[in-house]
Amino acid sequence: MQTAEPELEFRDVRKSYAAHAAVGGVSLAIARGSFAALVGASGSGKSTLLKMVNRLVEPDAGSVRFEGEPVASLALPALRRRVGYVFQSIGLFPHMTVGENIAIGPRLAGEGLTRARIGELLELVELDPEMVARMPDALSGGQRQRVGVARALAGEPQLLLMDEPFGALDPITRAALGERVSGLHRQLGLTTVMVTHDMAEALLLADRVLVMDRGTIVADETPRALLAGAGGPIAQGLVAVPRAQADRLAELAR
């Protein structure tokens, strides 16, 4: 599945905010087709690292390469339209219909989406195509984030970035949407990078888990290896929580 050239590559990127190093020298390659999860406590620098990809944050030093090209050399709007982005805050435009929200990226590129294509995208995220004319405030939180995912996919990106995409959702919605995204990742052959503070979510959805702590990557393992005890003390500290919960639940069920 992995090819020689990585889809995404970080080369010694650094970013500081007022003498505090948010990201301190990260080098990392993410292969095409992989589903990577960036896990860490809040303030560990994972969101900052993710935002460097579509240049919502510019690194102080180092470079980020997307499909072999440094992102700094790409035109900003064009780069952002090639990279699907799902926000923790969802960020639907409240004055636009569901359909207009989904079509915004292609519209900015001067293309526009057909009604049928918007319907397809809604079906991809398991929403009724009839919702196209609704306003965002008429949707539930889970439905809104599904629209957010559909919007990220509208430009047919190769790369999907998700910043705490399910953070604001209730557990049932969260599980269902996680599963759907995981399905879309395989179905559309995407490269996906997801930032989360929830190790359980990372273990269940990703094929590669990157643990960040104080601006650096302290563990880079598959979920199976992490569960087998690899990755060092910080990673194992994060894995211990869902493992203890799972053990407790298993005990209760006996």
Add this chain to the structure above:
Amino acid sequence: MSGLWSTLPMLGDQLAAHVLLSASAIALGIALALPLAVWASRSPAVARTALGFASLVQTVPALALLALFFPILLSLRAVFGEGLPTLGFLPALLALALYALLPILRNAVTAQANLDPGVIEAAHGVGMSDWQRLRLVEAPLSAPYVMAGIRTATVWTVGAATLATTIGQKSLGDPIFAGLQTQNWVLVLAGCLASAGLALVADALLGMIEQGLATRRPALSFAGLAAVLLGVGLAFAAQAGSTDERRIVIGAKGFSEQYILARLIGRRLERAGYAVDYRDGLGSAVAHKAVSTGAIDILVDYTGTIWTNQMGRQDNPERDAMLTEIVAWETRTSGTHVLGRLGFENAYGLAMRRERAGRLHIGSIDDLAAAAPRLTIGGDPEFFERPEWHAVRSAYGLRFARQRNFAPTFMYNSLQSGETDVISGYTSDGRIEADDLVMLEDPKRAFPNYDAIILLAPETGNDPALVAALRPLVGAIPVEAMRAANLAVDRETDKLSFDEAAQLLARRVGL
């Protein structure tokens, strides 16, 4: 109050002018505020500076802000040439636009600052350029709040535009100021009602636009906008029809005699075939500057006022010598023509109720000086700032217990009600006789002579037909006739309008 319903329909001209002025000022305010708000949303320093400036402007009383634009524009003539208007529409427009700035700017900046950061991040994330983000996200989401700011600005501006009367711009302030001057409450009420009604209608229509924006019903917004544009268009059509011809503009300071003499002059010019317009309620300093710069064509002024205030003289020659010097000074400094004396004097003097003066044994300002520390003096708003007062005060060593300012009409009332003991009266005022007042003797001749004279703007004075039409006024008006005409508009009951009083005066002196 039956007079109210007959007065209101006569305000059409003022209403149209008021609508045009307010609409232009708000349009200019919007044109300034919106780009500034966009800039402010990109830079906190600009936001602080712009809001600070707009708030500062707001603390300047509207009346003063309007008046300040006269000297500002006058000094700008050095750059833009003599054609730059210094009174009337332009200064009113600029002052009101500055006044309208704050609510629009503040709402726009607040709306921008309160936009959901998640939505703004998403706008960046989907690849919008700065311009696209402004057009597609920030502007539509801020629009209802900006519209609310425009509504507030509109209500303020329509109200404040009544003050434009004082700098010579026709507005619904005309009947208010004229009515205040003569205690003609019907006129005041009519002006206030018309202005308040206009504000309410404008607020309702803009509210429709705001509602349409907030609830995403474009039809409602368009309907409101169409109604606003229709109203402004009608006002423009009404005004455009009347501004074609050259009008002779007659200025009047803010007291009855000035209003009456302006109408007397206006009637003569109309009979001679001129179209005339009035700029009423001008301040003393503004009025003289206005005639000498051609902002108005004709003004009745007083020799002592020019002598002490404009020429800055402190000596006190006899009246013929003073007039000769004034004529020479006007010719030399601005080319303003002095047509001649009207025939009466309207001197400043100190007046008391006869009964009170008698009880205190005061017959002259000398006598007054001894009693002054226990007495209250009232003056019109400019009196205590004038050099004449400073001269009189130091000549007699006057020190009063209290000093209070009143509009001229209320000044006389204050004497009757005992709130003041002495006032700065005018010798041609009908109320001196009607209220049984005495003018105190001025043995040291500290007050100069105040012969009423007709001033013509430099170019206006070169029109022989106009000069011929006004020449008969010279020397024609004795002080008794002027007093009677003044009293006819100032008295409590059976008031005459300025026009009627001017006719009365014309008949009495045989013109």
